[in-house]
Amino acid sequence: MPNDPPRGLGHAPVAVYSCATTSTALGESEERGRSYADARHWHVAGVWSDPDPALPLMERRSWQAVTAALSTGMIRGVVVSALTHVAADAAQFAALGVLLRDRGGFLADASNGTPTRRTPGQARRRRDIADAASGWFTQTGTCEEDGS
Structure with a gap:
């Protein structure tokens, strides 16, 4: 396997990993990770999560499954x-990235956001739809009044 992470777009199989105490936070983390991977055309081969951030990373069951999947080439x-799911600070995150790179893989932080695929008019349209659904109509004069 190559030692360099793919730069940009490609069909690399990846794991989405998160560690949080609540199911809501885990769900949001999974969604952000999937979105980040999808924007780069990476195939999400699996999603793993651990419920205890206080536990050291190497002792977490799901993290062990992730490293096993990396070792087998899955x-x-x-x-x-967010880097806090696997490290206490940026230096630890960088060190973990080096460790994974030495094993033929890469580590990506999705906290910087994903490239937007929206056109400028879509945000306005979404706002208008939400306003209409809630009963607020921001456009005036679009309906003809009945003169009878």
Whole structure:
């Protein structure tokens, strides 16, 4: 396997990993990781999560499953929604990235956001739809009044 992470678009199989105490936070993390991977055309081969951030990373069951998947070649990279899911600070995150790179994989932080695929008019349209659904109509004069 190559030692360099794919730069940009490609069909690399990745794992989405998160660690949080609530199911809501885990769901949001998974969604962010999947979105980040999808924007780069990476195939999400699996999603793993652990419920205890206080537990050291190497002792977490799902993290062990992720590293096993990397070792077997099932995945080439790991996407996390925030570096705090796997490290205490940026230096630890960088060190973990080096460790994964030495094993033929890569580590990606999805907290910087994903490239937007929306056109400028879509945000306005979404706002208008939400306003209409809630009963607020921001456009005036679009309906003809009945003169009878």
